[in-house]
Amino acid sequence: MQIHDISMQISPDMPVYKGREEKRPRFKTVATHQDGSAHETEITLNLHTGTHLDAPLHMLAEGSDISYLDGKELIAPCQVFDLTSVEDKITAADLVDLELKPNHYYLLKTRNSVPDFLNKHPEEFIYLAESGAEVIAAANPIGVGIDSLGIERVQPEHPTHKTLLGNGIIIIEGLRLYEIEAGDYKLILAPLKIAGVEGSPARAFLLEEDNQ
């Protein structure tokens, strides 16, 4: 079995949503080997940093927080789709020919995954347009993931988020898919287990059977 780590590294100079400074993680060394017996760090993170998931509460005032997610939703079959030829946004037309299997995760690989793309183009990431979100919601996935820090932009009222979250579909943002080929995998999605919040940073792995 091959294990692919599809998580973004969290660091002070990582890509952040639209390049906004207030979204950047902050690190503080609170103990060192010189002044004590151990080295310890404290980190301040917007919960939508790096690879992370959004629960319904992020966009819907009465939505669920992340605590409804348990093992069955976090370790599940997954399809990776190659959408690296798409420019600007993924629409219904880009998705209609795909075989979208129900009760899977769909991971959308775009040119956002090209190294340094997000840092160079913080405001022009490829996103999932409302029409694409409708096609995906109709296919009944567990969740949908993308390789930008936001699954949409320039859509007032956030219809992509609301279409997905309103249908109980988990959103994963900030995936790193540059080295991943289109195909079938098992996804391990491991958000921190934080009480009462609208999202969480996560580690994510794809497992690939050797005989595939």
Next chain:
Amino acid sequence: MQIHDISMQISPDMPVYKGREEKRPRFKTVATHQDGSAHETEITLNLHTGTHLDAPLHMLAEGSDISYLDGKELIAPCQVFDLTSVEDKITAADLVDLELKPNHYYLLKTRNSVPDFLNKHPEEFIYLAESGAEVIAAANPIGVGIDSLGIERVQPEHPTHKTLLGNGIIIIEGLRLYEIEAGDYKLILAPLKIAGVEGSPARAFLLEEDNQ
């Protein structure tokens, strides 16, 4: 396959190491549905909060940070040992009769896992004594996990940490094992992918084959 979540929930009133207030996570709501279009939270976490791992840098000035850990070390076979009869500390005598398999994780289930034990007894958690750490290091595991916020206490110079980390053995602290039976599992250990740090909060799952 059964999936067991063995992670501690992160919340303002969670157990923290020795009950110290400065170790407690802090939550800040940075956007709400009333004042904007989304609900967003920022969290400040000591990296040794809840279920977390320690890398060598935590205790050894020249030690590795967590970035040496990749998929093979994070998804691996695991043994859970029932040490709930142990009082105060786990010594070599408590471990000599166990069949410790090389290249596994060993998870030490103690009365720390009893609900509310850690909040009621923040300074008297069951720990792994130096002599126990020597037995474990000799068995060549990938890592060792325990259900307290620290794998040792009242041992000046931290010999348990140094014996384990000095032998390249990952330490996991803050596991929740109350409902887990002794036996063989697969461990999924999913720390956040943070650059250059000595530890990280993690989500952890045990997978159990249905035919076991």
